[in-house]
Amino acid sequence: MEVLKIATAGSVDDGKSTLIGRILYDTKSLTSDKLEAIEKTSKQKGYDYLDFSLATDGLVAEREQGITIDVAHIYFSTAKKSYIIADTPGHVEYTRNMVTGASTSQAAIILIDARKGVIEQTNRHFFINNLLRVKDVIVAINKMDLVDFSEERYNEIKADFSTLMAKRDYQDQHITFIPVSALKGDNVVNKSENTPWYSGQTLLEHLEDLDKKDIYNTGTPRFPVQYVIRPKTEDFHDFRGFAGKVYGGELSVGDEVVALPSQTKSRIKEIYFYDKKYQTASRRSSVTITLEDEINVSRGDMIVKVGDLPTIDKQFTANISWMDSEKLEPGNKYVVQHGVNKVLAKVEAINHKINPDYSGIDTDVKALGMNDIAEVTFKLNKPIFFDAFKKHRTNGSFILIDTKTNNTVGAGFIQ
Amino acid sequence: MKDTSHINPLESEAIYIIREVAAQFEKPVLLFSGGKDSITLVRLAQKAFWPAKIPFPLMHIDTGHNFPETIEFRDKLVKELGLELIVRNVQDSIDQGKVKEESGRYSSRNSLQTTTLLDAIEEFKFDACIGGARRDEEKARAKERIFSVRDDFGQWDEKKQRPELFDMLNGQIELGQNVRCFPISNWTELDVWSYIEKEKIEIPSIYFAHKRKIFLRDGLIWSHSDYVYQEEDEEVIERMVRFRTVGDMSCTAAVFSDAADIASVVQEIRDSSISERGARIDDKRSEAAMEKRKQQGYF
Numbered sequence: 001m002e003v004l005k006i007a008t009a010g011s012v013d014d015g016k017s018t019l020i021g022r023i024l025y026d027t028k029s030l031t032s033d034k035l036e037a038i039e040k041t042s043k044q045k046g047y048d049y050l051d052f053s054l055a056t057d058g059l060v061a062e063r064e065q066g067i068t069i070d071v072a073h074i075y076f077s078t079a080k081k082s083y084i085i086a087d088t089p090g091h092v093e094y095t096r097n098m099v100t101g102a103s104t105s106q107a108a109i110i111l112i113d114a115r116k117g118v119i120e121q122t123n124r125h126f127f128i129n130n131l132l133r134v135k136d137v138i139v140a141i142n143k144m145d146l147v148d149f150s151e152e153r154y155n156e157i158k159a160d161f162s163t164l165m166a167k168r169d170y171q172d173q174h175i176t177f178i179p180v181s182a183l184k185g186d187n188v189v190n191k192s193e194n195t196p197w198y199s200g201q202t203l204l205e206h207l208e209d210l211d212k213k214d215i216y217n218t219g220t221p222r223f224p225v226q227y228v229i230r231p232k233t234e235d236f237h238d239f240r241g242f243a244g245k246v247y248g249g250e251l252s253v254g255d256e257v258v259a260l261p262s263q264t265k266s267r268i269k270e271i272y273f274y275d276k277k278y279q280t281a282s283r284r285s286s287v288t289i290t291l292e293d294e295i296n297v298s299r300g301d302m303i304v305k306v307g308d309l310p311t312i313d314k315q316f317t318a319n320i321s322w323m324d325s326e327k328l329e330p331g332n333k334y335v336v337q338h339g340v341n342k343v344l345a346k347v348e349a350i351n352h353k354i355n356p357d358y359s360g361i362d363t364d365v366k367a368l369g370m371n372d373i374a375e376v377t378f379k380l381n382k383p384i385f386f387d388a389f390k391k392h393r394t395n396g397s398f399i400l401i402d403t404k405t406n407n408t409v410g411a412g413f414i415q
Numbered sequence: 416m417k418d419t420s421h422i423n424p425l426e427s428e429a430i431y432i433i434r435e436v437a438a439q440f441e442k443p444v445l446l447f448s449g450g451k452d453s454i455t456l457v458r459l460a461q462k463a464f465w466p467a468k469i470p471f472p473l474m475h476i477d478t479g480h481n482f483p484e485t486i487e488f489r490d491k492l493v494k495e496l497g498l499e500l501i502v503r504n505v506q507d508s509i510d511q512g513k514v515k516e517e518s519g520r521y522s523s524r525n526s527l528q529t530t531t532l533l534d535a536i537e538e539f540k541f542d543a544c545i546g547g548a549r550r551d552e553e554k555a556r557a558k559e560r561i562f563s564v565r566d567d568f569g570q571w572d573e574k575k576q577r578p579e580l581f582d583m584l585n586g587q588i589e590l591g592q593n594v595r596c597f598p599i600s601n602w603t604e605l606d607v608w609s610y611i612e613k614e615k616i617e618i619p620s621i622y623f624a625h626k627r628k629i630f631l632r633d634g635l636i637w638s639h640s641d642y643v644y645q646e647e648d649e650e651v652i653e654r655m656v657r658f659r660t661v662g663d664m665s666c667t668a669a670v671f672s673d674a675a676d677i678a679s680v681v682q683e684i685r686d687s688s689i690s691e692r693g694a695r696i697d698d699k700r701s702e703a704a705m706e707k708r709k710q711q712g713y714f
Contacts, residue, residue: 003424003601031687072557073550075603082425084601096578103580227434231467239466245431245582250418273419274462280418286430286463287419299438323578337583340435399583406587408577 002081002212007088007101007134009125010111015142019111019182020074020085021052023204026189029076030055049183071097080208095128095356095371096323099411102132103397107210109138109203114147114179118160123357126161130168131319131356131373131413133393136210137175140203145181149194154179167358170390178203219392221249221283222310223303224339229288241272241288242297244340247394251289252280256306259297260385265306266291300341302385310385310395317377317415318389319354320368324402324409328368328376334409335401336380339394344381344403351375375415389413425602426459426610431582432561432598433463433545437470439586440543440594444501446532447473449485450661451618452547452599455607457492458616459598460545471545472499476532478524478663479506480642485661488619503535522644523665533568536593543586545596551603561600567591604659608684612677622680624657624672635668659684 010016021038024030030038034055042051055074074085086101088094102108108129112122129137139161147153158177165175178187179195180203186192189204201209229241251257255268271278272288281287289303297303304310322328328347336345353362353374368374389396400410433456436443445460447453460469475489493500505527508514513534514527536544550557560576562584577585586594599607611618628639630649637643639651642664656669657680674680 001423001425073601074557075551075601077603077605082603082606100578100580104582226431227438227464229464229467233466236466241466243434243463245427271419272465273422274465278417278419282418282420282422284424284427285419285422286427286434288465335587337585339583340438394581397581397583399580399585401585401587406585406589408580408585411578411580 003084004081004107004207004210005084005086005105006207007086007098007105007108007129008111009088009098009101009108009129010142011113011119011121014111014113015053015182016087016111017053017055018051019109019140019142019180019188020087021050021055022182022185022188023085024055024074024076025050025052026185027076027078027204052182071101078204078208083207095124095373096321098125098128099132099321099323102129102134103411105134107136107138107207108134109140112139112141112157112161114141114143114150114153114157117157118164120357122161123164126164126168127356127358130170130173131321133170133173133390135174137173138203138206139175139177140180140182141177142180142182144179144186144195145184149179149186149192151195151197154198164358176200176206178206219248219387219395220308221251221305222247222387222392222395223251223281223289224341225297225299225301225303226340228298239290240294241290242303243286243288244303245286246281246283247339248283248392250280250282251303251305253278257291257303258306258309259291259295260302260304260309260312261383262296262301264293264295266293266295268292302339302341304385310387310392312383312385314380314383315348315378316380316384316386317351317375318398318412319415320374320376320400320410320412322368322370322372322374322410324407325370326402326405326409328372328410329366333403335403336378336384336398336412337401338384338386338398341384342401343384345378345400346380348377348379351377376412386414388415423610425599425606426462428582428601429456429459429598430463432584432596433460435584435586436543436545436596436598437464439584442539442541443471443543443545443596444474444539444541445469445471445545446547447475447489447500448547448661449475449481449489449619450547451607451611451622452549454492454616454618455610456545456547456598457496457498458614461496469496469498472501474501474503474535474539474541474544476528476535477502477504477506478528479504480524480663480665482619482621482658482661482664484619484621488617492617501535501539503531503538505531507531508534519644523663525663525666528663541593542588543594543596545598547599548595548597549602549604549607550600559597559600561597562586563595563597564588565593565595605681605684608677608681612681619661621658621661623677624655624675626653627656627669628653629656629669636670637668638664640664 038054072087076083088097088101110125180187187202223244225242225244227243253268269292270290271281330347332347334345336343350365353365356373387395396414398412399408402409505524508531514530628651629636630651657672674683
């Protein structure tokens, strides 16, 4: 089974919730009771069309204000794939939600209102999806019905967006433009008769065709140990299994491996998923492995292949997305959670702040506030085993935890 | 088989989450209702720690109005797997005067469970409660985190939720706080049923079509039972029905069905056009029903 996670980004009134509602409606994913609720509420509000946004706007506060204020998850499936959409709000102040949504997604949909074209917000949405290295970005030029399905307008917006693309850091990101009307359903699931000049795929066709192998290709194998399994029963007296999820590539029985931080070498003896043995642990599977030699491995350690070591260091520089109302300042201490490993970290320096709208950097920065993105250097109390984010999307990322409130206050992408 | 690429990514994700709970918390517990979602969680927990035993107990908050089939099933499962089961009763909370039994046409003990649950969390000092809630069940659930921090009063503040990035789960809490953990957050109803079919997991008999005395109200099928309030003019009839979700008898509606085995149930869900919570009477009370219950500490 294939599961594809998609993030959405758009400004207020770009019709994001409507687009999601439309996808659900056209893939027949809305159940009759949900549809009934939408019809009832749309009628009460006096609309002469179905307000699909009601399918996703979950919280009372949101329904009252008619806006989306947090990440919601929406599920639908086709014969080919299961989809999870992270519906993230598009206001300026909610960068943190967009970063959160993009972090778990392999594809992203950026909405543009065809009447307004590329606006400051669009730069931000693109910047974040590029920073987070989301593999596939769909630029959905929405509300085409309100510009008479004009090919000229579509091309104008495409050209404007292309100037943004030239500035991006992650150049290999796939980008696809699609003219749509979420309200009327053009080119979302079904091909539109109103855009004879557009020969590309519909939004859903594009998602259906994304290649799993390509999308999850995120570097070499890394096996962070989550849990040590020692049953101490008669049948499994000497069993010592290392439980965890495989990131990046694959690990196979017989592979020569190194355990970090001890740097002790061994070989993979067995790979279990539940009570069955396998030759190879594929990426993203939660397995339990045993080693030929009795070596000391505990939670937070990492098993990697010989000759393919990550960087082992007590210091790193990272781009961080700050998510808390308390400021980040040099000298502050946080817990860095890198995968399942936790260490204490001190902010050495804020090197510069990055304006997420491609308007450059600020070098004279004393502190970071909510939604700021910046390059920061950290010193750690113990070494961690990391790769650069651009080489390894999972082993190059971490979260920052406030030592007083225990809240997750930031996310980082190691350089 | 040679490699593990055929394994459902949702299953790997759930196992990863369950292992994180066991590793990050001192006293986790799995909240077990006897419903299909919590039964699925038990299987996933078995897989996560095999060949070792599940390293935490199960806890059932018993409303006293459960389907007898569910209780029978619960006891059998616990015995077979050699698990530790804790049961706390809503009746005790009522007797102690902590909650008041509802009365009238829509009376249910469902919302009373919250008090009993919070008391039990305090009694055992549980710092993490694993639950089978899924985001596809309901709109307010769609915003729930995988690790959802509750304050001393067990309450959920949707504005203070921690962002969850990549698959890193932050389980750090202060004394007195606890975390609700949802390993199958990203599963849909169909995912759960398909998994039960594939894994050949046993589930209580009420999930399959059976003859039952029922009555109709507001377009929903209610069980005829001592626990369910019934008007005199509400006529009792006998029909083939099954349950899609199993809660308290007073808040769970049945569906007409002939699906007598798992394959036909899966097929029925595939074809079905009513969402699962459409059969939960407690959500029909108002559009914001679930969100309000959650703020009060409901699971």
